[in-house]
Amino acid sequence: MSQIWLQVGQCGNQIGQEWWRIVSNIVAEDDRYPYFSRDGLSNAICVDTEPKVIRKLCQQAKKGNFRDTNIIVGQRGRGKNWAYGYQGISTNGEKSLLDKTMDAFRKEVERRDCYSGTVILHSLCGGTGSGMGSRLCEEIREAYPAGYILSVTTAPHETGDSPLQHYNSLLCLTWMQRFCDAVLLFQNDEVMKKAACLVEKKAITASGLQPSVSLPSMNTHIASSLAGLLCPVYSLKTRSSVSVGLEPWELIRCLCPMSTMKFLHTSHVSRRGMASWDKMTSSVVQTLPRADPHGRLHHSLSVLAAARNSQDYSFLLSRDSVLMKLRQAYRCVSWNPSPIHCWTDPQNILDPLCHSLTVCANHSSAGDLISSVLAKARTMYDAGAYLHWYRRYNCEDDHFQMSFDTLNSVVDEYRGLGVL
Known part of the structure; x- marks a missing residue:
């Protein structure tokens, strides 16, 4: 039961690089099966709308770690705008990014002896990770309705990564609720605190302050958490100790028995x-x-x-x-x-x-994060702030109202979780 790993945007590809560095340490051939094809290349599709982060992956493709046809790059970003990432732009070359990705996805599915689902790595904040990530989840769900979709997503810092982050998070979370089976939700503020505890074992710098936490160390913490959950475990192997890649899908079965609550x-x-x-x-x-x-x-x-x-x-x-x-x-x-x-x-x-x-x-x-996103996005929406950037790409009031209604329902479900 092979799985396809879809890395979208800067954040998704940076975490993905750390993930594949960890997974490449798997020695047993039977345990490598869910993550690598028979030719030894990873089951990864790497997508970004600008080449900055993807350059490293292109170098690894030359070394034989990634399939070069699965590295899909555009020449301009998505302006940290969900609607821009979701709709794309009108020029033929850039508009085909979605088509190229889905074509690579189809070919990767055909290489599998048994396609079971997709793990997508992305963020809530950036235009590519949130917007194009949402669109890809929708397209994959429509094309392969029997396959699972597990989202691994990072939420931006509360202090702000972008003036559009609350709208992007609102819309992306709504699409994840609609089209994914489960969402492993990592919050940057929480990840930073945990990564800080590991930096130099809480060593104090000469200035008396704790050493700063780098972005790579945060990505490493997220990738390590993924490895702890999704790498092969003895409990899910066959009697002959063969890994069949059940971990992501058993995680969904165990933790998401109700489709209205899927944020982990x-x-x-x-x-x-x-x-x-x-x-x-x-x-x-x-x-x-x-x-x-x-x-x-x-x-x-x-x-x-x-x-x-x-x-x-x-x-x-x-x-x-x-x-x-x-x-x-x-x-x-x-x-x-x-x-x-x-x-x-x-x-x-x-x-x-x-x-x-x-x-x-x-x-x-999870309801606290969603409630915070709702409150901040609602304040901006009622003030009409930045809405013209979304309407420019056909994201109208109906999209926002549907998102507010959907996420309010999710918050209500989580608030009632402890009520008998």
């Missing part, structure tokens, strides 16, 4: 040596949002823990206590008969000497 929160921790699983669990739950801005306690619809050992089975001795602590900390709803799921693997692809614990939850804190 992920935490990842890794320790070297004789790490205590109980302490690692405490580190995971320590950064978990407890309540919304109004004091309402958060709850979880379902939780998945993926534990990777350093060549031992020590996790099995602590399994029950770890899962109990996670169930209590994540406040799993009482009406779900199976709210906790666990995967284990005796190897850690990130570092053979490390133990890692990755926890993914359908957690009501």
